[in-house]
Amino acid sequence: MFHLLPEKEKKVLEAEYRYRLLLVGLIFILASLVVASVFLLPSYLLSARRLTDVSVRNDQVKNEIKTKTDPSISTFLSTLKDNLAALKPTQKTPNFSTLVKEITDKKTTGIGIDSFSRDGKGIIIGGQADNRDNLIRFSRDLQMVADFSKVDLPISDFAKDKNINFSITITLKTND
16 A cells, blocks of 8 residues: 655644544533533522522511510420420439339239339339238349339238238439
């Protein structure tokens, strides 16, 4: 095959071709970015305007709430907040359901529990025991629970030998 161009000029033409190809590619990318920007500009302007409208409306609503708020409502809400804070359980006091579970875990087959009630510093358990030994064992098992500082079983509950109705008062430990 005939070569009409010398090798040196072929390399120059090839470099010029690659340069032009690169330039056309860059112009195409730049044109694509310009067209995309032109098409996205209206959406951006609408979104920016919507954002300012929403923030202005938000400020208006906040101002309306401030001007229309009745002072008795705000005092009621602050009192309610204080009351809720007072009722909020602390981590120092065990959960009542946890305490009930600990008590029922210590219950044996000869013990029937009829009631649980919670007073200020403890729990009162009411129930029936099949015999005196089961009741004593249940009371001693409750004394072993770490959350209980005192388990009080009245001596009058030992009057009968069988089918004993009992009432145990448990004092909870305080973690001050």
